[in-house]
Amino acid sequence: MNFGLENDEKMMTKMFGVVLWGDSAEKKAVFWCEDHGDLAYYDGSDDDTDTPLDLAAGDMVQFDVCLENKIRRARNATLVRQKLCNGLQEDLRKSAAGLRPNVQLQSNADGMEMNSTVVSLVRPA
Numbered sequence: 736m737n738f739g740l741e742n743d744e745k746m747m748t749k750m751f752g753v754v755l756w757g758d759s760a761e762k763k764a765v766f767w768c769e770d771h772g773d774l775a776y777y778d779g780s781d782d783d784t785d786t787p788l789d790l791a792a793g794d795m796v797q798f799d800v801c802l803e804n805k806i807r808r809a810r811n812a813t814l815v816r817q818k819l820c821n822g823l824q825e826d827l828r829k830s831a832a833g834l835r836p837n838v839q840l841q842s843n844a845d846g847m848e849m850n851s852t853v854v855s856l857v858r859p860a
Contacts, residue, residue, distance in 0.1 A: 747799040747810070750775070753820045755827075757790035764790045766798065766809055767823070775800050777809035788812055793821040 752766035752775060762779030777798065779787055790796065790812070798812040 747801045749797065750800045751795065751797050751815065752809070753823055754790045754792055754794040754796060755824060756792060757794070759787065759789045762787050764788075764796075764809075764812070766796060766812075767827075768800065768807070773807045775807040775809040777812055779812070781808075782811055788814060790814065791818070792824055793818045795819040 751769045755765045755767050755774070757764035764777040764779075766775040766777060768775055775798065777790075788796075794817050795815040796809075796812045797815050798809040800807055800809050802808070
């Protein structure tokens with residue numbers, strides 16, 4: 736899925752993602768994006784809100800994403816669901832060992848939702 740980010744560095748697009756790493760004290764996080772493209776880097780100090788997000792690995796978020804100097808930047812992140820995809824980091828580590836994660840996003844009336852029951856590892860063909 737291409738969100739058109741490659742062509743316009745100023746364009747903001749809404750996206751869902753999963754937190755791979757977060758530091759609440761620094762207001763920073765790294766998101767794995769629903770399009771499985773480049774990771775998005777979040778710096779909450781850039782947002783116009785005084786309410787810091789307490790993001791942890793496995794949390795599902797929705798955010799605006801844009802390219803800045805060929806780096807995906809996330810802005811205006813909101814927590815969709817805590818701990819939706821616990822263990823994703825370990826699954827990704829295993830994928831580096833020759834397995835690939837089989838993660839699916841499903842749409843529902845509220846938007847996108849990651850179905851943790853279909854998170855599994857499969858060997859590449």
